[in-house]
Amino acid sequence: MSNCLVAQSGGPSSVINATVAGVVKANQLNPVYDTVYGGLNGIEGILNERLVDLTHMSENENRILRQTPSSALGSCRYKLKRENVQDFEKLIQVMEKYDIETLFYTGGNDSMDTVAALSEYAAAKGITNRRFVGCPKTVDNDLMVTDHCPGFASAAKFIATTAMQTWLDVNVYTRQEVFVLETMGRDAGWLAASSCLSGIVDLVVLPEQPFNKEVFLAEVKKCIEEKNKCYVVVSEGVRYADGTYLAAGEAKNDGFGHAILGGAGNAIKNLILETGTASRCKVQDLSTAQRCHASEQSLVDVEESFKLGMSAHMRSMDKAFTGKMVGVKRKDTAEYDVEFFATDASNVANHVKNFPAEWILPNYRGISDAAYSYLRPLIQGEPVIIMENGIPAYVKPYYMR
Amino acid sequence: MSNCLVAQSGGPSSVINATVAGVVKANQLNPVYDTVYGGLNGIEGILNERLVDLTHMSENENRILRQTPSSALGSCRYKLKRENVQDFEKLIQVMEKYDIETLFYTGGNDSMDTVAALSEYAAAKGITNRRFVGCPKTVDNDLMVTDHCPGFASAAKFIATTAMQTWLDVNVYTRQEVFVLETMGRDAGWLAASSCLSGIVDLVVLPEQPFNKEVFLAEVKKCIEEKNKCYVVVSEGVRYADGTYLAAGEAKNDGFGHAILGGAGNAIKNLILETGTASRCKVQDLSTAQRCHASEQSLVDVEESFKLGMSAHMRSMDKAFTGKMVGVKRKDTAEYDVEFFATDASNVANHVKNFPAEWILPNYRGISDAAYSYLRPLIQGEPVIIMENGIPAYVKPYYMR
Numbered sequence: 001m002s003n004c005l006v007a008q009s010g011g012p013s014s015v016i017n018a019t020v021a022g023v024v025k026a027n028q029l030n031p032v033y034d035t036v037y038g039g040l041n042g043i044e045g046i047l048n049e050r051l052v053d054l055t056h057m058s059e060n061e062n063r064i065l066r067q068t069p070s071s072a073l074g075s076c077r078y079k080l081k082r083e084n085v086q087d088f089e090k091l092i093q094v095m096e097k098y099d100i101e102t103l104f105y106t107g108g109n110d111s112m113d114t115v116a117a118l119s120e121y122a123a124a125k126g127i128t129n130r131r132f133v134g135c136p137k138t139v140d141n142d143l144m145v146t147d148h149c150p151g152f153a154s155a156a157k158f159i160a161t162t163a164m165q166t167w168l169d170v171n172v173y174t175r176q177e178v179f180v181l182e183t184m185g186r187d188a189g190w191l192a193a194s195s196c197l198s199g200i201v202d203l204v205v206l207p208e209q210p211f212n213k214e215v216f217l218a219e220v221k222k223c224i225e226e227k228n229k230c231y232v233v234v235s236e237g238v239r240y241a242d243g244t245y246l247a248a249g250e251a252k253n254d255g256f257g258h259a260i261l262g263g264a265g266n267a268i269k270n271l272i273l274e275t276g277t278a279s280r281c282k283v284q285d286l287s288t289a290q291r292c293h294a295s296e297q298s299l300v301d302v303e304e305s306f307k308l309g310m311s312a313h314m315r316s317m318d319k320a321f322t323g324k325m326v327g328v329k330r331k332d333t334a335e336y337d338v339e340f341f342a343t344d345a346s347n348v349a350n351h352v353k354n355f356p357a358e359w360i361l362p363n364y365r366g367i368s369d370a371a372y373s374y375l376r377p378l379i380q381g382e383p384v385i386i387m388e389n390g391i392p393a394y395v396k397p398y399y400m401r
Numbered sequence: 402m403s404n405c406l407v408a409q410s411g412g413p414s415s416v417i418n419a420t421v422a423g424v425v426k427a428n429q430l431n432p433v434y435d436t437v438y439g440g441l442n443g444i445e446g447i448l449n450e451r452l453v454d455l456t457h458m459s460e461n462e463n464r465i466l467r468q469t470p471s472s473a474l475g476s477c478r479y480k481l482k483r484e485n486v487q488d489f490e491k492l493i494q495v496m497e498k499y500d501i502e503t504l505f506y507t508g509g510n511d512s513m514d515t516v517a518a519l520s521e522y523a524a525a526k527g528i529t530n531r532r533f534v535g536c537p538k539t540v541d542n543d544l545m546v547t548d549h550c551p552g553f554a555s556a557a558k559f560i561a562t563t564a565m566q567t568w569l570d571v572n573v574y575t576r577q578e579v580f581v582l583e584t585m586g587r588d589a590g591w592l593a594a595s596s597c598l599s600g601i602v603d604l605v606v607l608p609e610q611p612f613n614k615e616v617f618l619a620e621v622k623k624c625i626e627e628k629n630k631c632y633v634v635v636s637e638g639v640r641y642a643d644g645t646y647l648a649a650g651e652a653k654n655d656g657f658g659h660a661i662l663g664g665a666g667n668a669i670k671n672l673i674l675e676t677g678t679a680s681r682c683k684v685q686d687l688s689t690a691q692r693c694h695a696s697e698q699s700l701v702d703v704e705e706s707f708k709l710g711m712s713a714h715m716r717s718m719d720k721a722f723t724g725k726m727v728g729v730k731r732k733d734t735a736e737y738d739v740e741f742f743a744t745d746a747s748n749v750a751n752h753v754k755n756f757p758a759e760w761i762l763p764n765y766r767g768i769s770d771a772a773y774s775y776l777r778p779l780i781q782g783e784p785v786i787i788m789e790n791g792i793p794a795y796v797k798p799y800y801m802r
Contacts, residue, residue, distance in 0.1 A: 012573050041575055070569035077574065161792045165693040168471035171798060172413050173478065174442055179689075198792060287685045288580075292566040295697055298791070379791035390699070390780035391562045391599060397572060 002101035002129075004032075004316070006054070006309075007039030007046060008137075009107035009114070010077070012070035013151025014158075014294035015305040016137045017395075019106050020073065021065045022309020024054050032317055037098065040399045042076035042107075043114060047090050051098065052398045065395050066306055067385055069294035074399035080114045088121045095130050102131045102316045104309070108138035108149075112325055113349035119323030133312050134325035134345045137305070139291045141190035144351040145343045146327030150305035153298040153378035155290050156194030159183055160379065164198040166284055167231050178220060178230045178272055178281040182265030184290060185235035189355040191290070192235035194375055196367050202230050203364040205268070207237035208354045211246060213271065219363050220277050230278065234264045295392050299381025304328055304338060311340040336377035403502035403530075405433075405717070407455070407710075408440030408447060409538075410508035410515070411478070413471035414552025415559075415695035416706040417538045418796075420507050421474065422466045423710020425455050433718055438499065441800045443477035443508075444515060448491050452499065453799045466796050467707055468786055470695035475800035481515045489522045496531050503532045503717045505710070509539035509550075513726055514750035520724030534713050535726035535746045538706070540692045542591035545752040546744045547728030551706035554699040554779035556691050557595030560584055561780065565599040567685055568632050579621060579631045579673055579682040583666030585691060586636035590756040592691070593636035595776055597768050603631050604765040606669070608638035609755050612647060614672065620764050621678050631679065635665045696793050700782025705729060705739060712741040737778035 006023045008016055020038065027036050033055075040050040052073075057065070065072060080087050095103070103118070105111050115134035122130050136143050141152035163181055170179040183191040189206025196204060202223050205211065223230035238246045247263035265283040272281045312326045324342040331337045359371035367375075386393045407424045409417055421439065428437050434456075441451040453474075458466070466473060481488050496504070504519070506512050516535035523531050537544050542553035564582055571580040584592040590607025597605060603624050606612065624631035639647045648664035666684040673682045713727045725743040732738045760772035768776075787794045 008573075012570050041573075044575070068569070069566050071573040072569075074575070075573040157791060161696055162690055162694070164792055164795065165470050165695060166689045168469070168473075168795065168798065169413050169689050169693040171801070172409075172442075172472040172476040174445070174475070197790075282689065284688045284690060285686065286690075288567045288570050288683065289563055289685060289687075289690075292570040293563070294566060295562055376790065381791075382786075382788065385783075387783065389598075389777065390558060390782075391565055394565065394569065397569065400572070 001034045002099045003035040003037060004102040004104065005037040005039050005046065005051070005100045006104040007042050008071040008073045008075050009042040009105060009111040010075060010138065011291060012075060013137050013139050013291050014069045014154040014297050015150050015302045016070070016106055017068050017072045018066040018302050018305035019135045019137065019150060019309035021062045022306040023104050023313045024057050025062055026310040026313035027055065032313070033101070037100065038073045038398055041074035042078065043080055043091070044076035044078040045074065046094055047087065049094055052401070061395060064386060064393050066302055067294055067297065067383065067392060068394040069292035072395055072397050074397065079110055080117055082117055088118065091118065092122070092127060092130055101129055102133060104133050104135055104312055106135040106137045108136070108140065108143060109348070109350055109352070112136070112143070112345040115325065115345040116323055116349045119345070122322070131316065131322035133316055133321065134348070135308055135312050136325055136327060136348070139191060140185060140188055142188035142352045142354070144348050144353050147330040147338065148328060148378060150301060150308060152190060153301035154294065154296070155191055156197065156375065157298045157379035158290055158293045158296050159191055159195050159286065160197035161296065162286065163195040163233065164200055167198065167200040170231065170282065171229060174228070176224060176228045176279050178232060178278045180232045180234060180265045180268050180281060180283045182234050182236060182283065182285040184286070186237040187352050187354070189235045192233050193355050193367050193371060195233040197372070197375055197379060200231055201233050201366060203232045204366055205232065205234040205238050205364055206355055206360060207235050207239060208357060209360060210241035211238050216364055217271065217275055217277050219365070220272060224278050232268060234268055236264050238264050295385055297383055298379045299383050300378055302383055308340060315342060402435045403500050404436040404438060405503040405505065406438040406440050406447065406452070406501045407505040408443050409472040409474045409476050410443040410506060410512040411476060411539065412692060413476060414538050414540050414692055415470045415555035415698050416551050416703045417507055418469050418473045419467040419703050419706035420536045420538065420551060420710035422463045423707040424505050424714045425458050426463055427711040427714035428456065433714070434502070438501065439474045439799055442475035443479065444481060444492070445477035445479040446475065447495055448488065450495055453802070462796060465787060465794050467703055468695055468698065468784065468793060469795040470693035473796055473798050475798065480511055481518055483518055489519065492519065493523070493528060493531055502530055503534060505534050505536055505713055507536040507538045509537070509541065509544060510749070510751055510753070513537070513544070513746040516726065516746040517724055517750045520746070523723070532717065532723035534717055534722065535749070536709055536713050537726060537728060537749070540592060541586060541589055543589035543753045543755070545749050545754050548731040548739065549729060549779060551702060551709060553591060554702035555695065555697070556592055557598065557776065558699045558780035559691055559694045559697050560592055560596050560687060561598035562697065563687065564596040564634065565601055568599065568601040571632065571683065572630060575629070577625060577629045577680050579633060579679045581633045581635060581666045581669050581682060581684045583635050583637060583684065583686040585687070587638040588753050588755070590636045593634050594756050594768050594772060596634040598773070598776055598780060601632055602634050602767060604633045605767055606633065606635040606639050606765055607756055607761060608636050608640060609758060610761060611642035612639050617765055618672065618676055618678050620766070621673060625679050633669060635669055637665050639665050696786055698784055699780045700784050701779055703784055709741060716743060
């Protein structure tokens with residue numbers, strides 16, 4: 001017998017811990033591995049042998065872990081670069097030292113690239129007893145091949161709910177007013193688009209289309225003329241045709257070559273006020289809260305995330321199972337249902353799945369029926385949240401113990 | 402028999418509609434009034450005879466109304482000024498025309514001043530059959546006499562939960578980082594202070610104390626040295642000793658003589674980065690969401706708000722009941738419980754109840770045990786929220802029908 005290791009990478013989500021809980025629970029149902037290690041702070045911590053033992057997690061802790069947002073094992077933005085061979089060697093050494101046969105790694109594009117790179121390295125070195133399995137997670141929902149990504153739906157549900165609630169707020173006064181809700185979404189507009197599930201969004205601005213100031217302001221003006229209000233949702237990653245971000249003034253770089261955005265909402269506000277399109281404009285940037293507001297998880301999302309971890313563990317009994325990501329496939333049935341499947345992590349690494357152009361209505365006027373059919377089943381259902389003294393009960397992060 | 406009228410004023414909350422639901426339900430249990438009118442957009446709409454009939458609201462609609470955030474009747478910031486006698490005359494005319502004996506008015510300081518002014522006017526004119534009753538609501542919790550204000554606790558619960566969740570998010574990376582959560586609270590720090598219920602807040606900055614830059618930055622530095630992180634909560638209304646707002650650059654005026662704030666979080670961020678106290682700082686401004694995030698109402702709050710409306714209606718059977726506000730008094734029992742009482746609206750009008758100085762720990766290090774004892778019972782319990790297609794079911798605002 002040998003051990004396995006589960007770790008988390010990239011930006012957290014509301015259900016990322018459910019995948020870890022799934023791996024742990026699967027091993028309790030069928031102890032394929034002696035020990036289930038948790039790696040702290042992703043690859044960064046594993047390289048420093050920062051491991052915890054999750055094998056005997058109680059059912060109660062497992063349940064609370066599933067409702068705990070953010071990465072309970074900690075995360076990292078450290079990327080294994082193929083030219084840094086010493087990192088690969090060190091990682092294999094750690095796996096050998098702790099007799100770790102399988103590494104389960106949850107994350108987005110970059111993490112799937114890590115899984116692909118590690119399995120390629122092992123194959124090239126003839127190492128057959130160290131295996132690497134990716135589990136997708138990203139609120140951005142921008143991974144290829146999988147129908148959707150665990151984490152997205154809970155963020156989408158929070159965004160749609162908050163859109164509805166803030167729309168009710170902004171309408172109570174008779175005065176002229178534009179409300180701008182800013183969501184995450186650097187390259188893909190899935191989160192911004194999901195606000196339309198509220199049914200109240202007037203205009204939605206996605207990064208998939210170059211921003212046309214004149215067309216947008218004309219639509220705001222129409223709304224104002226019609227009802228003295230306009231409810232706008234904008235994705236942080238919206239760009240002009242020349243590639244500059246709306247939020248260009250504030251753009252920085254996160255060291256991965258990704259721009260750190262923020263401020264698209266304020267850029268829209270400034271446009272509206274400077275041009276006199278409306279006399280009043282308020283901005284709400286959902287910021288960090290949208291990816292960690294686990295008190296309103298989608299039941300579909302958290303259950304799929306948990307089962308995906310179980311599926312990854314169960315598939316890893318196959319000794320040839322490496323360099324794979326476990327994904328979610330939507331069944332072609334009237335009632336929403338999914339099946340899990342495996343694909344090469346390299347099919348997912350470093351690609352971006354955009355919100356489909358054909359799902360975007362002209363003039364920022366929302367999304368198509370096909371988009372609603374895709375999105376609506378994902379936000380259904382609410383898990384019972386275990387509370388403690390008026391706020392949700394959460395596990396203490398393992399990296400703080 | 403005669404009729405009554407219920408209307409809403411000021412900034413909305415997550416449970417303000419429950420008071421309206423309580424007035425309507427009390428009249429169904431004991432039809433003291435023939436018709437329960439709803440006045441649209443507060444005094445502003447009443448002066449223009451914009452009324453709806455709420456008398457026969459179904460139990461199902463009543464239940465959904467209780468979970469609907471913001472003012473379902475619409476709100477206004479129109480203030481009856483004592484020198485504008487024609488407004489008072491017009492209002493009495495409207496009440497006469499529709500045979501309205503009692504006006505129930507929900508709101509904050511300004512609304513209680515309206516109640517006081519109207520009852521004084523009626524008394525001065527010898528009008529005895531038009532009565533005025535105030536129902537407190539404000540997320541700011543800054544009304545005198547009442548133990549607390551309906552609306553505050555649900556916002557406090559959302560803020561404490563969001564603090565916990567974003568703290569879990571900011572801790573996942575090992576990098577040095579300060580997180581700043583900005584809450585509402587122009588003059589009173591109740592909302593910012595309630596973030597401490599999460600148990601994770603390092604530093605909380607309230608408007609009750611002049612901001613001392615040096616002391617604050619020294620405390621941030623201590624946190625960074627100790628754990629490389631610092632979690633800060635700041636109220637929008639924080640001022641320097643000379644009275645200028647931290648967010649001074651962005652301060653405007655709402656026409657009531659109140660400054661419109663926003664940006665205290667960014668002011669703190671700039672301070673921290675400019676002085677090199679920490680290398681990274683993220684700000685989340687909870688903005689509008691904190692006062693309308695009704696999907697996580699406090700059960701205590703929504704039930705008290707409903708009962709307060711019932712109590713106001715029931716007390717109004719007394720023909721001498723006018724110029725009063727119905728408040729909440731905490732019983733002196735081990736188990737949290739309240740009783741409702743009435744006070745003159747003039748006792749409440751235009752005063753502000755600050756967060757007690759003796760509840761503030763030195764050096765921004767949180768709040769006292771007495772503060773926790775006051776706050777904790779208010780955020781307990783969660784109502785069952787009726788959902789529809791993945792998001793909460795809400796009534797269509799009456800002003801849109």
